[in-house]
Amino acid sequence: MNEMPEAWYMFCQAVETTWLHRTMSTTNWYFPAVETFHHIGMVLLVGSISLFDLRLLGVAMKGQSVSRLADRLLPTTWTGFALMLVTGTLLFVTSPLSGQEYCPNATFRLKLVLIGLAGLNMAVFHFTVYRRVGEWDKAHSTPLGAKLVGSLSVILWAGVVAAGRWIGFS
Amino acid sequence: MEPSIWDWIYDLRISQMIAEGAWQFPALEVIHIYSMIFLITAVALFDLSFMGFSVGGETISRAAKMALRWTWVCFGINAVSGTLIFMSRAPEYAGNWAFQLKLALVFVGMAAHTIILRKAARWETAPAMGFGSKLLMGGISLLIWVGVITASRWIAYAIPEFL
Amino acid sequence: MRQKALLGLMIACGLLVVSGRLLAHHSAAGLFSREEEVVLTGAVKVWRMVNPHPALVFDGKTDAGAVETWTATFNSVADVRKHGWTRETFKAGDPVTMLGNPFFGGQKTIFPLVVTTPDGKKHLMRDPEVNKAYAEGAHRVQ
Numbered sequence: 001m002n003e004m005p006e007a008w009y010m011f012c013q014a015v016e017t018t019w020l021h022r023t024m025s026t027t028n029w030y031f032p033a034v035e036t037f038h039h040i041g042m043v044l045l046v047g048s049i050s051l052f053d054l055r056l057l058g059v060a061m062k063g064q065s066v067s068r069l070a071d072r073l074l075p076t077t078w079t080g081f082a083l084m085l086v087t088g089t090l091l092f093v094t095s096p097l098s099g100q101e102y103c104p105n106a107t108f109r110l111k112l113v114l115i116g117l118a119g120l121n122m123a124v125f126h127f128t129v130y131r132r133v134g135e136w137d138k139a140h141s142t143p144l145g146a147k148l149v150g151s152l153s154v155i156l157w158a159g160v161v162a163a164g165r166w167i168g169f170s
Numbered sequence: 171m172e173p174s175i176w177d178w179i180y181d182l183r184i185s186q187m188i189a190e191g192a193w194q195f196p197a198l199e200v201i202h203i204y205s206m207i208f209l210i211t212a213v214a215l216f217d218l219s220f221m222g223f224s225v226g227g228e229t230i231s232r233a234a235k236m237a238l239r240w241t242w243v244c245f246g247i248n249a250v251s252g253t254l255i256f257m258s259r260a261p262e263y264a265g266n267w268a269f270q271l272k273l274a275l276v277f278v279g280m281a282a283h284t285i286i287l288r289k290a291a292r293w294e295t296a297p298a299m300g301f302g303s304k305l306l307m308g309g310i311s312l313l314i315w316v317g318v319i320t321a322s323r324w325i326a327y328a329i330p331e332f333l
Numbered sequence: 334m335r336q337k338a339l340l341g342l343m344i345a346c347g348l349l350v351v352s353g354r355l356l357a358h359h360s361a362a363g364l365f366s367r368e369e370e371v372v373l374t375g376a377v378k379v380w381r382m383v384n385p386h387p388a389l390v391f392d393g394k395t396d397a398g399a400v401e402t403w404t405a406t407f408n409s410v411a412d413v414r415k416h417g418w419t420r421e422t423f424k425a426g427d428p429v430t431m432l433g434n435p436f437f438g439g440q441k442t443i444f445p446l447v448v449t450t451p452d453g454k455k456h457l458m459r460d461p462e463v464n465k466a467y468a469e470g471a472h473r474v475q
Contacts, residue, residue, distance in 0.1 A: 026364060028438055032323045039203075039319045047211035051225070061226035072225050099364070161207070162200045168385055169409070170198045188384070190410050195384035259383045311452065327387075 004104055009098045012103035018065040024094045031094060038087035042164075043078030046157050048073045055142075056150030067133050072089035101170070107170040111163035118156040176260035189258035202251040209244035210315050212237045213283060217308045220286075222296060234290035241287075245280060268328035272321035279314040351450070365434040365444040371395060373403055373431045373443070377451075380423035387413050391429050403441045405431055407458065416456045427451035433458075 015021055024030045052073055054060035061069065096103040129145035136143055142150075180186060188194045216237035219230050228236070256263045263269050373393030381388045387407040396399045407413050423429065430449035436442040443456045 026437055028364060029327075031364075032327050036320045036323045039323065040316060042203075043207050043210050043319075046207050047214070050208070051211065051215075055226075061228070064227045069226070097365075158204060161204050165200045166196050167201060169192075190384070190414075190420070192411065259381060262381070323440060 002070050009103065015093055015096045016098065018093070020090075021039045021093050021096075024090065025099060031091070034090045036085050037083060038091060041083030041087060042149055042161070044076050046080075046161060048076040048080060048084055049153060049157060052077075053150040054152045056146045058140060058147070059156075063138060065137050066142070066146075067137055102167070105167055105170060107163050107167045111160055111167065114159045115161060116157055118153060118160065121149055121156060174261065176264045177258040178258050182257065183262065184254070185257040188254055195255065195258065198251045198255050202248055202255065205244045205247040205251070206319075209241055209248065210319075211314060212240035212244065213279075213311060216283075216287065216290070217311050220290070220296065220305045221308050222302070231291050231293050231297050234287045234293070238284070238287045238291065241280070241283060262329065263325070266325055266328050268321050268324040272318055272325065275314055275317045275321060279311070279318065282314075283311070339387055365436045365442075366440075367434055369435055370432065370446065371435050371443065375400065375403075375429060377423045377427040377429050378402065379425065380420070382410060382413060382418065382420050384410055389423060389429070389431075391431070393429075393431060401441055403431070403443055405433065405443050405445050407445065412458070416458075418450075422450060424451075453465075 023111060024034075032050070051060070052069060055062075055064065055069055092102050095101060102108045108127065125146070129143055180189075188198065215225055216233050219233035220224055221227065224230075224233065226233070256269075348416040373383055373391075373395060375391050375393030377389065377391050379388075379390040381390075387410055389405040389407075392400050392402055393403045393404070428451055431443060431445055432447040433443040436444070448456045448458060450456060
């Protein structure tokens with residue numbers, strides 16, 4: 001608790017005073033119901049991103065146009081991400097400081113960091129290697145940069161899934 | 171009270187290790203869930219291909235062959251990890267209606283999916299069905315696997331001994 | 334094909350029926366009342382020192398009431414192991430006293446504060462001051 005930033009702690013305290021917190025933490029079936037949608041979003045998000053990563057790594061859908069694949073997968077990825085954001089927030093609100101105590105939980109914060117890194121990874125890819133996708137769009141063997149981004153993405157998102165499950169055990 | 175087979179499974183050394191260990195249980199859960207993501211993704215890819223939306227640009231027979239392989243690889247991983255998790259608390263899982271529902275849905279989903287996939291692996295083109303029928307089948311497939319996810323989340327809440 | 338569609342529809346209807354039952358089912362995790370405390374004395378039925386939450390099922394009664402089956406749910410295996418507990422600590426029929434916070438919704442589940450094990454020793458599972466502070470609207474400070 002000592003190494004927790006003051007601002008973060010105060011935010012968590014504020015959340016505990018909200019109507020949303022009170023309702024969600026005292027209504028029995030909220031948690032599993034929201035968790036269900038959280039998992040559905042996870043399948044959409046991690047599933048679609050993994051497919052793209054597998055293409056970048058040259059493991060699956062070789063020869064398929066990378067840019068076309070990206071266009072096809074993007075709506076699913078964004079839907080999944082939106083669902084994760086909303087359900088993740090709702091889950092967090094049930095007990096930032098009471099019950100599950102997400103606020104001081106190091107694994108929870110690690111999960112957020114990994115998500116941020118995964119996003120950063122994708123942004124970097126988009127503004128560098130992907131800029132010249134026209135040159136390697138249908139190539140079976142993608143540039144090294146694409147392979148690096150793909151590997152990192154797989155590792156980071158696996159880490160997010162793992163951290164998510166481990167929150168309850170730390 | 172007579173000890174049941176579930177009690178016997180619960181008393182095994184490996185069950186106890188998973189039940190009381192610091193990392194075995196969460197590790198198994200992570201593997202189980204990560205594999206689930208790919209299982210459902212593989213199911214979805216074929217369903218989409220069946221409905222005419224090919225994500226990877228594959229023919230339907232190729233999509234079916236890949237889906238067949240990946241769903242069964244993932245199912246294998248889930249079956250092993252799931253069994254180990256089950257063993258750690260066999261008596262309660264065995265009597266848990268949410269768990270029973272989950273297994274029933276998985277059985278139905280894998281059976282239906284496999285039957286269709288094996289047929290589809292031999293198709294030259296997508297079958298001549300109305301899009302409405304295709305959509306219905308895709309919808310049912312979706313319902314089954316969403317049902318699996320839902321039932322799984324409810325296992326911990328279905329009987330008081332789990333809380 | 335049509336038979337499978339019919340099967341799917343039956344499953345969907347089954348899910349709808351079941352979900353109605355789910356909504357009626359008052360089970361919850363971590364949703365306990367911090368203000369209320371209850372003391373139960375009774376006999377152990379089942380002790381599960383398992384992931385993710387150890388559970389002690391026992392027949393207990395308050396001073397006033399009749400005997401009912403309660404479930405005490407603990408935070409983690411590590412938590413109870415700190416008190417030196419093992420799988421053998423509680424056996425069916427052993428005496429146990431449980432002081433803790435009951436769950437919402439009238440379900441017979443309790444989050445333990447002080448547990449008296451069969452050997453007579455008392456174990457403090459959580460900080461009661463934290464409970465009181467929460468109940469009074471403050472939040473955990475360390």
